[in-house]
Amino acid sequence: xxxxxxxxxxxxxxxxxxxxxxxxxxxxxxxxxxxxxxxxxxxxxxxxxxxxxxxxxxxxxxxxxxxxxxxxxxxxxxxxxxxxxxxxxxxxxxxxxxxxxxxxxxxxxxxxxxxxxxxxxxxxxxxxxxxxxxxxxxxxxxxxxxxxxxxxxxxxxxxxxxxxxxxxxxxxxxxxxxxxxxxxxxxxxxxxxxxxxxxxxxxxxxxxxxxxxxxxxxxxxxxxxxxxxxxxxxxxxxxxxxxxxxxxxx
Ligand SMILES: [Zn+2]
Numbered sequence: 001x002x003x004x005x006x007x008x009x010x011x012x013x014x015x016x017x018x019x020x021x022x023x024x025x026x027x028x029x030x031x032x033x034x035x036x037x038x039x040x041x042x043x044x045x046x047x048x049x050x051x052x053x054x055x056x057x058x059x060x061x062x063x064x065x066x067x068x069x070x071x072x073x074x075x076x077x078x079x080x081x082x083x084x085x086x087x088x089x090x091x092x093x094x095x096x097x098x099x100x101x102x103x104x105x106x107x108x109x110x111x112x113x114x115x116x117x118x119x120x121x122x123x124x125x126x127x128x129x130x131x132x133x134x135x136x137x138x139x140x141x142x143x144x145x146x147x148x149x150x151x152x153x154x155x156x157x158x159x160x161x162x163x164x165x166x167x168x169x170x171x172x173x174x175x176x177x178x179x180x181x182x183x184x185x186x187x188x189x190x191x192x193x194x195x196x197x198x199x200x201x202x203x204x205x206x207x208x209x210x211x212x213x214x215x216x217x218x219x220x221x222x223x224x225x226x227x228x229x230x231x232x233x234x235x236x237x238x239x240x241x242x243x244x245x246x247x248x249x250x
Contacts, residue, residue, distance in 0.1 A: 001062050002070065005029060008055045008115060010095040014040065022050060022069070023099055024058070025112050031102040034060065036069045049074040053081060053091055055116060076116075080123040086245050087122050090129055093238040094118050094136055100232065101144050110143045113204055121208040130217055134224035135207050138199040141224075146231040150197050164188050164196070164223045166230045184230075186223050191216030196223060 007026035015021045018040040024032055039046045049056035049072025059071035081087045098115045102108055118136040121127060141147070148169035153161040155176035163172050166184045171193070177185070188196070195212050202210075212220065229235060 002059060003028070003062060004057060004059050006055065006057050006075065007032070008095075008098075008112065009050065009052050010099045012050070012052050018044075020050065025098055025102050025115065026058070026107070027109065027112060028107060029104070030106040030108060031099065031104050032067055034058065034067045034069050036072070039069075046072050048072075048077070051077070053078055053095060053119065076120075078119045078123055081119065086129070086242070087127070089238065089242040089245055090133060091119055091122055093133075093236055093242050096236050096238045097137070097140055097228070100234070100236075101140060108143070110204070111140070114139055114143060114207070117204065117207065130221045131210075131212065132208055134217070134221045135199055135210075137224040137228040138196065139204075139207055141228045141231055142200050144231075146227075147200055148196070148227065150193070150200060160190060161193070162188050164227070166223075166226050169227065169231070184226070186226060187219055188223070189216050189219060192219035192223065195220050199224075 005026040005028040007024040009022050009024050011023040013021045015035065018038050020036045020039045022034045022036055024034055026032055036046050036050045038044050039050050046069055048054065050069060054074050055076040056072045056074045058069055060067045061070050078091070081091045094115055098111060102111055114136065118132060121132045146169060150171055152159045152171070153173045153176055154170040155172060158173050161171035161173045163174065163185045165172055166186060171188065172185070191213055195210060195216060198210055199207065
């Protein structure tokens with residue numbers, strides 16, 4: 001049986017002589033594994049649409065729950081990412097996060113859109129990497145059910161708390177920190193608190209358009225990354241690689 005779906009290639013693995021197994025986040029079926037036959041041979045018509053980070057329309061042949069790619073027509077290849085090792089590394093991290101957060105047979109329009117929008121944001125001239133990364137991480141956490149509670153201090157309700165508690169995803173003021181209290185907390189200036197609230201609630205299309213001072217952006221970046229990794233209880237080799245390149249400032 002043949003079906004068509006749009007999807008973003010999150011991972012590729014070499015398989016047999018000239019095939020690849022692709023992990024694809026599709027609109028119709030959530031995360032799926034596709035077999036692209038002969039795609040590593042030079043003249044394969046599947047080559048373009050089946051590469052890592054390609055967003056393509058796939059025609060699939062389904063046989064007993066296994067999917068083989070019959071045709072792949074690239075809709076968006078995010079070309080600027082393929083010419084810059086830092087951007088490619090950051091985009092690969094976004095793809096790995098999307099892979100970890102998605103499930104099979106469970107379409108997640110919000111996660112797919114977030115990932116596509118983040119890749120598009122990285123393709124603009126001189127993209128602010130730190131800001132885009134923080135926005136992606138915080139929103140990915142929210143989409144996956146880890147929306148932090150940012151309205152006010154978890155102890156006294158003060159609406160201008162100055163620290164973020166990573167484990168619980170809550171905010172607090174310095175004065176309310178109890179003696180002997182455990183757990184990592186990170187500083188929040190008024191600017192980074194405002195940005196954090198914005199990222200948790202703004203419309204998806206507006207996610208990557210906010211302005212922020214350098215210091216606040218550093219804080220936001222710390223909070224977003226630490227929070228996502230703590231909630232998921234894991235690290236990402238793609239993130240380690242990105243960091244090993246030496247991240248450019250905002
Ligand atoms: Zn307080």
